Amino acid sequence: MGRVPNSLNPFELIARRWQPSARFVERAALATVVMAVVIVVTGGAVRLTESGLGCDTWPRCTSGSLTPTADMGMHGAIEFGNRMLTYVLCVFVGLLIIAARARTPVRRSLTRLGWVQFWLIMGNAVIGGIIVLTGLNPYIVSSHFLLSTALLTVAMAVWQRSREGDGAPRDLVARPVRQMTWLLVGATLALILIGTVVTGAGPHAGDAREVHRIPLDWQEITQLHVDFVYIVLGLTVALWFTLRAVSAPAAQRRAVLDLLAVLLLQGAIGYVQYFTHLPEVVVGIHMFGSCLVWIAVLRVFFAQRERAELPAPVPAPAPAQPVAEPAGSSR
Numbered sequence: 001m002g003r004v005p006n007s008l009n010p011f012e013l014i015a016r017r018w019q020p021s022a023r024f025v026e027r028a029a030l031a032t033v034v035m036a037v038v039i040v041v042t043g044g045a046v047r048l049t050e051s052g053l054g055c056d057t058w059p060r061c062t063s064g065s066l067t068p069t070a071d072m073g074m075h076g077a078i079e080f081g082n083r084m085l086t087y088v089l090c091v092f093v094g095l096l097i098i099a100a101r102a103r104t105p106v107r108r109s110l111t112r113l114g115w116v117q118f119w120l121i122m123g124n125a126v127i128g129g130i131i132v133l134t135g136l137n138p139y140i141v142s143s144h145f146l147l148s149t150a151l152l153t154v155a156m157a158v159w160q161r162s163r164e165g166d167g168a169p170r171d172l173v174a175r176p177v178r179q180m181t182w183l184l185v186g187a188t189l190a191l192i193l194i195g196t197v198v199t200g201a202g203p204h205a206g207d208a209r210e211v212h213r214i215p216l217d218w219q220e221i222t223q224l225h226v227d228f229v230y231i232v233l234g235l236t237v238a239l240w241f242t243l244r245a246v247s248a249p250a251a252q253r254r255a256v257l258d259l260l261a262v263l264l265l266q267g268a269i270g271y272v273q274y275f276t277h278l279p280e281v282v283v284g285i286h287m288f289g290s291c292l293v294w295i296a297v298l299r300v301f302f303a304q305r306e307r308a309e310l311p312a313p314v315p316a317p318a319p320a321q322p323v324a325e326p327a328g329s330s331r
Helices: 010-017 022-048 070-102 108-133 138-162 177-202 220-246 248-275 280-302
Strands: 169-171 305-307
Touching: 022 070, 022 108, 022 138, 022 280, 070 108, 108 138, 138 177, 138 280, 138 305, 177 220, 177 280, 220 248, 248 280
Parallel strands: none
Antiparallel strands: 169 305
């Protein structure tokens, strides 16, 4: 039996034995999107159940134990469980990287974005540890959520790229429409940023003990948050009418309508949580809704451009074989 060349790396060895389908790579990419949302929701559960300091140190759960002890109760289990989900997320991202690398032809754009996801996860894990060591500093907690939003953004980009080619992106709409879409994306990002400030100044500190909060009137910040909701809603409606006026493809208009539906539902949940004095369950649903809003905005953005498949490489011609001279011929 022949020996495998020493120059082969582990990915090449896997590729020799396993050729995942394009459908498998797409599903692996979608799984990272789902897990990026799950990690946000479970992180919110840690805050809303006052389990932020359930494990009072990092990277261990306590100074003498890697895992929570029985006397730490539910809070320790919730905080430690959220930490363990980081490893689960790494498994899904690792599967995506391996599948994209093993597939022929190799989708290097997917593997690069997969590694970006991995390092975002590692960075957020470190920030999570700093949050515990600083006693739930609200500014660092906000950065923790924003980095999770960055992870979700990259995961959505990978999922989109898994369903299209590797050619150069080509806009499907006129430049003014694309600029309006960029404005919508920017306004939505500002909406999410202000939402993190509301959380950092609001009553859900993440732990039953005295925890430092952002020194702002959370009700005034909430009003600013609501103002940006109306800005995003207005831009969404304006974009839909614009796409309709230019007879844009149905898929683009449908993506905007999906965003509008998610925004209206999220706005209703926001009013419910405000007038019911921020019950934990409703706040958790609102956090989940913020992920859906961002996903819907990115779908609008991605629907307005396309990437074609690259042409298959043309194999090099075989070298010409020398013509044998007839026997007995003379020069």
